[in-house]
Amino acid sequence: MRELATSAYHDVVRPNVDTLYSAAVIDLSHHDVLVDVPVIKDRFWVFPFYDVYANNYANIGSVTNSTAGTYILRYSADHGHKPGVQLGGEKEDGSRLKCDRRHIQGYINAPTPYGIIITRYAVKEGTPEDMAQLHALQNQTHLHTLKKHINQHTAPPLTISMLNSSLSSDPATKLMQLTARIAPHNPPRDTADLGRVTHMLNEAGIHPDGSYQPPRGVNLTAAYSASQKEISAAITQPQNHITLTHGWTSLSSTAQGDYGTNYAMRAFVAYSGYLALDASQALYPSYSASANKKNLNLGPQQAYIFTFGSKPPLDETGFWSLTAYDAEQYLVPNPLDRYALNDRGNITYANGSRVYGDASDSSRGDASFQLLVQPADVTPPRNWTANWLPAPKGGGDFYLTLRFYAPTETLRNGSWSYPVVQKGPAIVA
Structure with missing residues (x-):
């Protein structure tokens, strides 16, 4: 993807507008794959590897201080290795392992022969120059098939x-x-x-010979309803979520990204944020005014105000954003073409100075600031424009996603004070 998602993008629910994506469907049935990673400086980046069931089983990127170079992606069952990252490409004599004249940084051991990579490169300014740098990184990212060292075909080719x-x-x-x-x-x-x-x-009617026959004597409507109840109940179980401050919750590390046998939580996350990263890479805390309702609602002349007591604490390449989605979980059309507020934009304090301004200007300290979420057809006064995230026109149900990339432990364990959310009349001139 060469451009950021807009309200016209409906390929997946809840896309972010923080990163450019590069996607590849992977087939390791007959070949290994060489993954060439370019040198990436001064920005968040991650190569997340997913198995065929959308488990984020491995990551290389800025959070893990990964090294540029070539990695071999292979089906772990062929080699007897555990799934995940296996760093080091050294021979017994200490020299570097080479493959197709490339020095190998390590291996990515995949748990299934089919899978996907959804690489994310953070957008910093969104200027033409910044986008050109991102396009150059995309152009330097390469995949090559590599003949397996063992003559074992574990699955038919993915065609x-x-x-x-x-x-x-x-x-x-x-x-x-x-x-x-x-x-x-x-x-x-x-x-x-x-x-x-x-x-x-x-x-469910899925048989080992690869055929599907709808199960006889099963009320599929009732079965679907039962599955939805189980999925909804899973998020309330203590082991699957972390209670944060001011009405916010977050998924536990074992219920985000890589799910093991926690199939209900995998389904829960797939519905609202398909191909989520694991918690070491990103957090997706959610706010709800009601324990039984995960979406928000505004009347035609109502608004939410999010009061941040301080800037979110992030690691060196980290950043954050607050993104709005309509009832179908797609980006909200609005006259500003603004889909998120974040630390790379022009959000301001009450006195009009920028929250994230010149790094050499420390006069603002780490004071409180507020973000406004109100319908796209209710324009706030000019002093709120920079901090306005448009919700669906006319109000109604919608969703918000708060994202923290490269989060610190204080964000993960809830010791940072999450934003206070207040609902009230829309702010108009």
Whole structure:
């Protein structure tokens, strides 16, 4: 993706407008893959590796102080290694391992032969010069297939025909058919859970031979309702969330990004933030005025004010944003084409000075500041314009996502005081 997402972008729910994405679908059934990582300075970046079930099993990037160079992505079951990052490309004599004349920085061991990479490069200023630098980084990021050292084909090649041919036009049936084709060749990482997973798939009509037949005598509407209740209940379980201050909550580290056998939380996150990063890379705290309602609501002349007691504490390359989404979880159309407020913009203190201004100007200290969320068709006074995040026109249900990239421990454990949220009349001139 060469440009940031806009309200016209509907490929995934809740896209961020903080990073440019580069995406690749991965097939390790017959080849390994060389991943060339360019030199990236002074900005957040991450190469997140996901298995076929959207588990973020490995990351290389600025948070982990990863080194530029070449990594070998391989199916872990072929080599007997645990999934994840395996740094070091040295031979027994101490010299660097080379592959196709490249020095190897390490290995990425994938738990499934199929998967995906969604690389994220942080946008700093969003100027033409900044975007040109990002495009150059994208152009220097390369993938190459590499013949396996062992003659073992663990799955059929992932082809366009496999993903598209002879599938139902009904979206739900199509999804089940596609799952049936993929599941037999991509077992769960926890092999001890294979029997339970296979049983559940069979109950759903997905069979080991790759076929799908809707289960007989099952009320699918009732089954769907039951699954939604289980998914909704999962987030309330103490092990799956962290209670923060002022009505905010966050997912626990075991319920975000990499889920193990916590399938209900994987489904929960997929619904509201597909392909989320794990908690070491980013936090996605949520606010709700009601324990039973995760979306927010505004009347035509109402607003939310978010009062930050101080700037969020982040690691060196970290940054934050607050993004609004409509009831369908897509970016909100608005006259400013503004989809988020963040530390790279022009948000101001009450006296009009910038919260994130010249680094050499320390006169402002770390004072409190406020952000305004109100409908896109209710324009606030000029002194609020820089801090206004437009919600859907006319009000109604919508969602907000607060993101912290490269978060510090004080953000993760809740010791930082999260913003106070107040709902009231819209602010007008």
